[in-house]
Amino acid sequence: xxxxxxxxxxxxxxxxxxxxxxxxxxxxRLKGRRVVQVSVSRYGGSAEMLNRLVPILNNLGxxxxxxxxxxxxxxDAIVKAVDKGLSGVEQVVTEAMLARLHATCASNARRxxxxxxxxxxxDAAALLLVEGRPPAGRWLWRYHGNLSAPQPQLWNALxxxxxxxDAAVFSIATFAAPLSIRRFLIxxxxxxxxxxxxxxxxGEQSRQLERLGVRVDKPILLQxxxxxxxxxxxGVVNAYRLVKMHHDVRLVLAGPAPGPASVxxxxxxxxxxxADITIVVLPPDPQSxxxxxxxAATIVLQKPLFTGFGADVAAAMWKGKPVVGSLAxxxxxxIVSRVTGYTVETVEGAAFRIRHLLNNPELxxxxxxxxxxHVRRNFLITRHLGDYLALLxxxxx
Amino acid sequence: MPAAEPFVFQxxxxxxxxxxxQAHDARELLEQVRRAPAESIFCHTSVLLVHRPPQPDAYPNxxxxxxxTELRDRRLTERLAAIDPFRLGSIESVRAELVSTLEHxxxxxxxxxxxxxxxxxFLQYHLVPVPTGHQVRTLREFRDALAEVDVSALFFHIVEAxxxxxxxxxxxxxxxxxxxxxxxxxxxxxxxxxxxxxxERVRERHLIALNRALEEEAEP
Numbered sequence: 322x323x324x325x326x327x328x329x330x331x332x333x334x335x336x337x338x339x340x341x342x343x344x345x346x347x348x349x350r351l352k353g354r355r356v357v358q359v360s361v362s363r364y365g366g367s368a369e370m371l372n373r374l375v376p377i378l379n380n381l382g383x384x385x386x387x388x389x390x391x392x393x394x395x396x397d398a399i400v401k402a403v404d405k406g407l408s409g410v411e412q413v414v415t416e417a418m419l420a421r422l423h424a425t426c427a428s429n430a431r432r433x434x435x436x437x438x439x440x441x442x443x444d445a446a447a448l449l450l451v452e453g454r455p456p457a458g459r460w461l462w463r464y465h466g467n468l469s470a471p472q473p474q475l476w477n478a479l480x481x482x483x484x485x486x487d488a489a490v491f492s493i494a495t496f497a498a499p500l501s502i503r504r505f506l507i508x509x510x511x512x513x514x515x516x517x518x519x520x521x522x523x524g525e526q527s528r529q530l531e532r533l534g535v536r537v538d539k540p541i542l543l544q545x546x547x548x549x550x551x552x553x554x555x556g557v558v559n560a561y562r563l564v565k566m567h568h569d570v571r572l573v574l575a576g577p578a579p580g581p582a583s584v585x586x587x588x589x590x591x592x593x594x595x596a597d598i599t600i601v602v603l604p605p606d607p608q609s610x611x612x613x614x615x616x617a618a619t620i621v622l623q624k625p626l627f628t629g630f631g632a633d634v635a636a637a638m639w640k641g642k643p644v645v646g647s648l649a650x651x652x653x654x655x656i657v658s659r660v661t662g663y664t665v666e667t668v669e670g671a672a673f674r675i676r677h678l679l680n681n682p683e684l685x686x687x688x689x690x691x692x693x694x695h696v697r698r699n700f701l702i703t704r705h706l707g708d709y710l711a712l713l714x715x716x717x718x
Numbered sequence: 719m720p721a722a723e724p725f726v727f728q729x730x731x732x733x734x735x736x737x738x739x740q741a742h743d744a745r746e747l748l749e750q751v752r753r754a755p756a757e758s759i760f761c762h763t764s765v766l767l768v769h770r771p772p773q774p775d776a777y778p779n780x781x782x783x784x785x786x787t788e789l790r791d792r793r794l795t796e797r798l799a800a801i802d803p804f805r806l807g808s809i810e811s812v813r814a815e816l817v818s819t820l821e822h823x824x825x826x827x828x829x830x831x832x833x834x835x836x837x838x839x840f841l842q843y844h845l846v847p848v849p850t851g852h853q854v855r856t857l858r859e860f861r862d863a864l865a866e867v868d869v870s871a872l873f874f875h876i877v878e879a880x881x882x883x884x885x886x887x888x889x890x891x892x893x894x895x896x897x898x899x900x901x902x903x904x905x906x907x908x909x910x911x912x913x914x915x916x917x918e919r920v921r922e923r924h925l926i927a928l929n930r931a932l933e934e935e936a937e938p
Contacts, residue, residue: 337868337869338866338868338869339729339850339866339867339868339869339871340868340869342850342851342866342868343729343848343850343867343868343870343871346729346848346849346850346851347731347846347848350848491736494736494839494841495836495839497736499738503735504735504736505733505734505735505736506734506735506736506841507734657773659773660773707731708731708733708734710731711731711732711733711844711846712733714731714846715733715844715846
């Protein structure tokens, strides 16, 4: 199901008891309010959720538009550099690049219809749009990444613009930067009706797995993530090797086509010596492939050394899988250790917890079920929508 | 007999605000507990009931959970966990108990307090009450509505009403007693521990008590 035509009613079967009717009541109170969402793209992390939330909000009678910042040919490169710099990866962001960002935001502020009760500006590159804000309406800056250790000069240049908003919204407390404005927290979410998370028949799942070359004759350990050092696929291989001494399992490492910074060759080398390691290079937009892989997994690993919120964890828990994850980014905010899986700090810790689960198969089912309920209450789009409505009610009276 | 005064169910949505207050050890926690807004103390001792993970043996407030995971101080954790907002009845009493517990703990320390890996970040929830659309006059209607309302209604009528707004034993017990005249049932409802696991479990316990009362009513 794509985002077009999605209605809140579609979520009745999966949302917590009573929550859809309650959401309809809240929306009733807010009918007629106008919201503008602004982002730099219709694709990628934050856009994926807007694809769903915008039609639902409109369907609820809250007039919501979604505007995109349009820039010149070099704008995309500037957006990437600013995003990386704010996440703490050292970048060269020149005065000229910042001036281009400024000019792009200024021209978009003149062009876009930004007259609304609430304007929510997503991403770092759109931040400067606030310079052209009209006098009425409340303005929020929604930053989806981790702003706890940004590149100092870059943040020093951008922070004065952040302080011109009425408030900022971060995903979790540890991602927030100090600001002179109010700071709110809204957890990201997953869409249970999306291609990635919808129910999938066993037949369809088998066909997908066959196509990907994944065999299901043994318990499967799965990590989804780029073949890059920061995702630590080699650490996952080492954890698997410790487990393999005691349990006959398969390891599946699935990620997008490797880029220049990848450790793909090293992962391939490790896999070439072990027939039970399967490497899956995913096609672009691999939603149904990931759905099938997560459903086939016995235990899901998410062991990056550095990550953003990492909603892959919630996606796996929604499919009833225990997750063994690192303490990076938003992973500890999703796993309830010892209840829905385990958080670990080392390769050895990951191996120990996986062995513990394989030795106690009843725990796999129990933790998987607890994880699904935890996601139902805290990480579904319905909870996300409730947070948006609450914020709209709180800020616009 | 239908009640003259209906019971109107209210749910609530919350906006979570991150405050500037934070603490890296027990001494800083004491300072910040003294200074934090009352709504923040309420948030860290009660609002987690709404979002609580399915962990039956989890500590009942954020302060205890932080002392456990970040300070790894079992003694402080257990003492903070024993603070019961319902027994204390008001946020300021809870603050006083937190201050006294932390002061006592710091007096007993022979070395500098342990630094936490992650600081305690003070939050504040802004509650927006919204009627759920359920309005009832009989015990049966009350039971049926309670079975289907959004779980935030349980938080609003049991925790928010009783502890923050000072409505004594909570809205459910109050209405069952004063509007329906069911004193014994009201007593039973008022003794259900809101900290006994998740709010869904609290809902189940209320439904068990209400079903039993309805069965007794039906018996000749």
